Amino acid sequence: MSKRLIIFDCFGVIFDEIAPIFFNKYLPEEKAAEVKEKIFVPADLGLIPYEQIFEEISKALDMDKNSIIEEWEGLIHLNEDMIPVIKKLGENADIALLSNAPLGFVERIFEENSLAPLFDKIVISCNIKMSKPDPEIYKYCVAQFNKNYDKIYMIDDNIKNLEHLPELGIIPIHFTDIESMLDKLN
Secondary structure, three states, rough: OEEEEEEEEEOOOOOOOOHHHHHHHOOHHHHHHHHHHHHHHHOOOOOOOHHHHHHHHHHOOOOOHHHHHHHHHOOEEEOHHHHHHHHHHOOOOOOEEEEEOOOHHHHHHHHHHHHHHHEEEEEHHHHHOOOOOOOHHHHHHHHHOOOOOOOOEEEEEOOOOOOOOOHHHHEEEOOOOOHHHHHHOO
16 A cells, blocks of 8 residues: 555635635625735734734724624635545645744644544744745655655645645645545545
């Protein structure tokens, strides 16, 4: 049997997206991208704590911070159908999570949903001061296993995060749904 490493993105794969849904509700696409870039690039690098994100969003949208937090938290939705799939894949492969996220956020929602045991390694951008699509973060994630693999896959809903993976020896899988993901893994 071949040795495989399967790396999952968090938001848009295991959990629904949050930031794009939130910002697209309140801002035109171009302005939403600008605000996300200004707030989430530093947050994903661990430069802005999770709590400060809401202060920044509040300023950018001229909205009440507590209302934003309440709506944001309401958008956290686990793709429960993914859990048995990850468990099954973990029987014959090493499983990693690689996510761009601010300090403490992924850890909290993983704890609330008892998800950490599904993964052999969890790499969050803010903890290592690198974020996708920087090639170094993928190399770092793979190096955490200190193994040679026959195949390494990265499953992400954001095409931008997958573009240069073949150059690193990683097979990109654009996540749209579980069935097509499994077809590509087989």
